[in-house]
Amino acid sequence: MPIDTSYTDSSESDKVPKPIPFTQYELNDLVRDLYLSKKKAEVLGSRLAEKNLTEKEVKITFYRNRHIEFDEFFTEEVLFIYCCNISGLINKLGATYHPNEWRLFIDGSTKKNYGHVKLIINKIKYSDHNWLICCDLKMVSIMMGQKFGNIQNPCFLCKWNSRAYDEHWTIRNWEEREPLNTDQKNVINDPLVPREKIIFPPLHLKLGLMSKFVKALVKRDNLGAIDYLHSRFPKMSDAKIKAGIFDGPQIRILISDESFSMCLDSEEMIAWNAFKKVVKNFLGNVRDPNYKDLVEEMLDAFKNLGINMSLKIHFFHAHLDKFPENCGDFSDEQGERFHQDITTMESNYQGFWGKSMMADYCWMIHRNLPDR
Numbered sequence: 142m143p144i145d146t147s148y149t150d151s152s153e154s155d156k157v158p159k160p161i162p163f164t165q166y167e168l169n170d171l172v173r174d175l176y177l178s179k180k181k182a183e184v185l186g187s188r189l190a191e192k193n194l195t196e197k198e199v200k201i202t203f204y205r206n207r208h209i210e211f212d213e214f215f216t217e218e219v220l221f222i223y224c225c226n227i228s229g230l231i232n233k234l235g236a237t238y239h240p241n242e243w244r245l246f247i248d249g250s251t252k253k254n255y256g257h258v259k260l261i262i263n264k265i266k267y268s269d270h271n272w273l274i275c276c277d278l279k280m281v282s283i284m285m286g287q288k289f290g291n292i293q294n295p296c297f298l299c300k301w302n303s304r305a306y307d308e309h310w311t312i313r314n315w316e317e318r319e320p321l322n323t324d325q326k327n328v329i330n331d332p333l334v335p336r337e338k339i340i341f342p343p344l345h346l347k348l349g350l351m352s353k354f355v356k357a358l359v360k361r362d363n364l365g366a367i368d369y370l371h372s373r374f375p376k377m378s379d380a381k382i383k384a385g386i387f388d389g390p391q392i393r394i395l396i397s398d399e400s401f402s403m404c405l406d407s408e409e410m411i412a413w414n415a416f417k418k419v420v421k422n423f424l425g426n427v428r429d430p431n432y433k434d435l436v437e438e439m440l441d442a443f444k445n446l447g448i449n450m451s452l453k454i455h456f457f458h459a460h461l462d463k464f465p466e467n468c469g470d471f472s473d474e475q476g477e478r479f480h481q482d483i484t485t486m487e488s489n490y491q492g493f494w495g496k497s498m499m500a501d502y503c504w505m506i507h508r509n510l511p512d513r
Contacts, residue, residue: 163195166509178489179204211500223264240270247276255330277345286330309450313459343424343468349453355385357446366404412442426469
């Protein structure tokens with residue numbers, strides 16, 4: 142007797158969930174989650190449409206010009222692209238714009254000089270917003286009009302003498318600098334922003350402390366610790382490891398890695414544990430009530446390791462009161478993430494910078510369904 146294959150048990154078929162097709166907004170946010178270029182977004186949309194997994198109203202060709210809604214907020218000139226309507230852009234992205242709630246992050250990884258930075262500051266109309274500014278110390282020097290490099294008075298807050306080695310660990314209250322101007326030593330240009338608008342960059346300082354610690358391990362011939370770092374980060378060059386050039390995620394890995402601690406001697410262990418406490422209880426989102434003691438413990442441990450004072454360590458030693466109440470709120474790690482994102486976007490555009498790329502970046506960080 143032939144079997145009727147057309148028959149299906151309704152109770153069984155009811156158990157199989159029916160696929161729910163993507164709406165345009167849902168597909169847009171999926172593309173953003175996957176950080177897909179325009180071309181790859183079209184490929185994904187086409188494949189889903191072939192399987193009837195998109196609603197009929199979904200337009201796959203939309204992605205070719207997805208940047209257009211943000212184009213108006215950028216201006217392209219010969220040397221650079223900049224946002225010509227910052228408050229309008231932020232409102233377009235769905236946030237409320239209050240200048241005192243935002244800050245300016247300046248990436249110091251590329252070569253810039255005083256003239257370039259001055260031009261940018263003027264183009265974005267900084268004086269209309271007066272944000273707090275977070276940047277690395279080289280960029281601070283440029284914005285304050287100072288020389289940078291191995292100069293005698295590199296601190297923009299006081300007259301700390303970088304060459305008075307015998308006094309570095311003993312003197313804290315160095316003479317305060319007057320407002321910077323070109324009549325002062327090591328100041329060659331007029332400051333571009335008020336000095337009080339500069340905030341210490343927590344991530345940049347953390348990287349500096351890490352570099353000093355690893356260099357101390359090299360100087361003390363702790364080959365076991367250096368070999369472990371090579372095995373832990375096999376893609377890093379020997380030169381980078383010995384120079385202590387680690388990024389934020391790598392430092393977080395080491396902080397939670399007990400095996401690394403086992404490679405340290407007693408003095409090194411004290412310094413490493415003190416560094417970890419400062420990272421966790423001062424430079425992050427939590428400020429321990431005893432943060433001053435924790436910082437002092439770290440400084441003493443670094444001194445005992447034979448670490449020389451640097452400008453970054455000087456800030457902890459002499460200007461602890463200048464750090465923000467919550468360093469996590471002003472962390473430059475967010476700026477570093479922007480740098481990574483924009484590098485990916487640049488790759489999508491094959492290295493071609495233009496207002497379309499910046500507008501496309503804004504489309505990528507915008508959300509149609511913010512609750513998802």
